[in-house]
Amino acid sequence: MIKTALYPGTFDPITNGHYDIIARALKLFDRVIVAVAESHTKKPMFTLDERVSMAHAAVGGLEHVEVIGFDNLTIDLAREYGADILIRGLRAVSDFEYELQLGYLNHSLDANVETVYLMPSLRNAFVSSSIVRNLLTFNGKTEHLLPAEVEAIIRGMDSCTLS
Template identity: 70%
Template sequence: MHKIALYPGTFDPITNGHFDIIERGIRLFDEVIIAVADSQEKKPMFTLQERVDMVKLAVRDLERVTVVGFDNLTVELANTLGATVLIRGLRAVSDFEFELQLGYLNNSLDPNIETVYLMPKLKHAFISSSIVRNLLKFNGKTEHLLPSPVQDVIGSMKSCTLR
């Protein structure tokens, strides 16, 4: 049976922690679809298209990984794409309560959807997109936090002006 997993998130921007979770996911599932949420309520630094493009660049060398943007319920997207598993990352205890509630919510909307929680490697456990965005606002060093193709894109955007 072909197991498709959906890894939803805002990915504003995608970090090495996200990338680590993606690599782990493709070892567990036949296909991983990275779903980049529009998430306008979070007021992302990058547009949906910029985030989708950055994720595509980051995973371009990985097999069995696709990237889509979305602006509907995660469970609806999973059903549309044939995914029966949602991948969520857990970095610290502070993530656990929110992720547990979200997993229960998604399962209440569709009992056929399972949520799998993966922890990034310890060296990536402190990385979050919000930390990266904060560093970017103050022109801080982010090379060790982002996949290199994403760092290159953001570096070229810095010469313009980040929102």
């Protein structure tokens, strides 16, 4: 039986920390689906199509990884794709309370779906999409925070898109 894990998030943009979590998840599961959320309430810097494209570019060299966009409940998406594991990344203690609540919520919606929390490597522990977006707003250095493919896509965009 193939074990499928769903890694949902806004990925605005996908970072080295996200990539690290995906690579770690591949050591544990047969298939990882990176699910890029529309996230209307978060008002992302990049469109859903741009974020999906960046995620595709970032994980292009990894086998058994699929990238999809979505705009529905994560638990419904997990059911649709036959995933009984949700992957969530934990960088710091500050992430834990929110992620724990989310895990309990998802479990209350479907007790057959488990949440697995993975930590990125220490060098990626501080990397977040919000830090990257802030740097991008001021044309700051981000190449050490993003997969090279994602950095190239972002730097190739019209600069007024990033404001």
